[in-house]
Amino acid sequence: MTITQPTVTPLAATDPELANLITAEEQLQASTLRLIASENYVSGAVLAATGTVLQNKYSEGYPGRRYYEGQQVIDQVERLAITRATSLFGMDHANVQPYSGSPANLAIYLAFAEPGDTVLGMSLPMGGHLTHGWNVSATGRWFRGVGYGVGRDGRIDLDQVRSLALAERPKIIFCGGTAIPRIIDFAGFAEIAAECGAVLAADISHFAGLVVGGVHPSPAGHAPVVMTTTHKTLRGPRGAMLLCDAEHAKTIDRAVFPGLQGGPHNHTTAAIAVALQEAAQPDFARYARAVVDNAKALAEQLLARGYDLVSGGTDTHLILIDLTNTELGGKPAAKALDRAGIVANYNTVPFDPRKPFDPSGLRIGTPAITSRGLGVAEMATVAEWIDRVITAARAGDEETIIAVRREVAELMAHFPTPTGD
Ligand code: DSN
Numbered sequence: 001m002t003i004t005q006p007t008v009t010p011l012a013a014t015d016p017e018l019a020n021l022i023t024a025e026e027q028l029q030a031s032t033l034r035l036i037a038s039e040n041y042v043s044g045a046v047l048a049a050t051g052t053v054l055q056n057k058y059s060e061g062y063p064g065r066r067y068y069e070g071q072q073v074i075d076q077v078e079r080l081a082i083t084r085a086t087s088l089f090g091m092d093h094a095n096v097q098p099y100s101g102s103p104a105n106l107a108i109y110l111a112f113a114e115p116g117d118t119v120l121g122m123s124l125p126m127g128g129h130l131t132h133g134w135n136v137s138a139t140g141r142w143f144r145g146v147g148y149g150v151g152r153d154g155r156i157d158l159d160q161v162r163s164l165a166l167a168e169r170p171k172i173i174f175c176g177g178t179a180i181p182r183i184i185d186f187a188g189f190a191e192i193a194a195e196c197g198a199v200l201a202a203d204i205s206h207f208a209g210l211v212v213g214g215v216h217p218s219p220a221g222h223a224p225v226v227m228t229t230t231h232k233t234l235r236g237p238r239g240a241m242l243l244c245d246a247e248h249a250k251t252i253d254r255a256v257f258p259g260l261q262g263g264p265h266n267h268t269t270a271a272i273a274v275a276l277q278e279a280a281q282p283d284f285a286r287y288a289r290a291v292v293d294n295a296k297a298l299a300e301q302l303l304a305r306g307y308d309l310v311s312g313g314t315d316t317h318l319i320l321i322d323l324t325n326t327e328l329g330g331k332p333a334a335k336a337l338d339r340a341g342i343v344a345n346y347n348t349v350p351f352d353p354r355k356p357f358d359p360s361g362l363r364i365g366t367p368a369i370t371s372r373g374l375g376v377a378e379m380a381t382v383a384e385w386i387d388r389v390i391t392a393a394r395a396g397d398e399e400t401i402i403a404v405r406r407e408v409a410e411l412m413a414h415f416p417t418p419t420g421d
Pocket of ligand 1: 038101129178
């Protein structure tokens with residue numbers, strides 16, 4: 001048998017068409033102001049770990065208990081990720097295999113509920129997540145999702161959560177979501193879960209990096225089950241983790257595999273381990289603090305320009321702008337900003353009279369721009385750009401939008417991405 005020498009073929013030589021697309025995306029990410037609250041830039045080390053031969057290996061099972069041989073290295077990689085996760089989040093057990101946040105949340109259902117059981121979560125238009133029991137998601141079709149919301153002040157109404165929990169007796173209560181600008185009162189949720197006999201599941205995907213950086217309270221000691229994606233403020237690869245108290249470890253592990261998934265994505269596990277090591281460094285705490293400082297500064301600047309912010313501001317990385325009084329919907333605003341090189345997403349606001357595909361809100365966040373090194377000093381400029389673009393979009397003034405795009409690209413050229421673009 002002839003053994004061919006392995007060839008290291010650059011992507012550009014093998015598939016120039018695709019390579020060009022990746023280069024175009026790199027340039028887009030480098031030249032724009034990325035304000036999508038759930039996005040970030042990973043380090044070169046995280047990026048390197050994802051593109052490794054670890055992806056060649058099947059590893060159904062858990063370290064020391066696999067269904068395939070040849071796990072001498074993979075077991076060590078997964079154990080490293082688990083140890084770093086439990087130590088960083090102060091929880092007894094970690095499962096680092098979920099492919100992403102949605103399957104990780106589904107594993108929580110599989111672990112603690114039966115089809116048809118009631119679950120209580122923040123309703124999607126109020127700031128929750130699809131997988132917290134919203135009706136179009138499998139979690140709302142196979143389970144009975146009951147939604148709580150915020151009060152007119154834009155803050156989670158724990159009295160409403162308690163009344164619903166006691167009336168509906170859910171098996172699981174989810175706290176956390178995708179458009180919540182204020183910190184989550186884990187202790188308050190834990191009390192309610194204890195009163196109604198539910199398992200409290202904290203979905204900290206958006207702010208996990210703020211938790212490890214010490215600028216958002218930790219769910220440890222309050223929520224026996226915690227889910228986080230790994231690619232938002234935590235700044236790791238696209239993936240997720242489940243953390244839990246020791247008593248739930250076996251149930252959670254069984255739910256992920258063999259309950260829902262097959263082989264773990266070992267290259268992602270490795271990159272999660274790298275991201276967790278980075279997040280344990282003092283620099284990361286400074287990053288988390290800067291994310292919140294930037295968001296607060298940006299919120300102040302927007303308020304000063306007359307914008308309505310849900311809950312009146314932010315404690316976190318995220319700002320939800322209610323554009324109702326600008327007479328421009330969230331969608332045309334997001335599209336105009338995109339033309340100006342400012343990337344955000346349109347979003348419902350609580351009690352939104354408009355439809356989810358054409359809502360009143362704009363969601364912005366500071367994790368990615370803080371990774372580029374922008375600070376409080378730049379937030380006035382960012383707010384001014386947002387204001388100019390929204391005003392221009394209302395007036396049909398495309399010239400201003402194009403002028404802002406040039407200014408954005410000029411500024412961002414001074415703030416290289418963590419991978420050097
Ligand atoms: N898509 C994520 C977000 O933007 O918040 C949630 O899954």
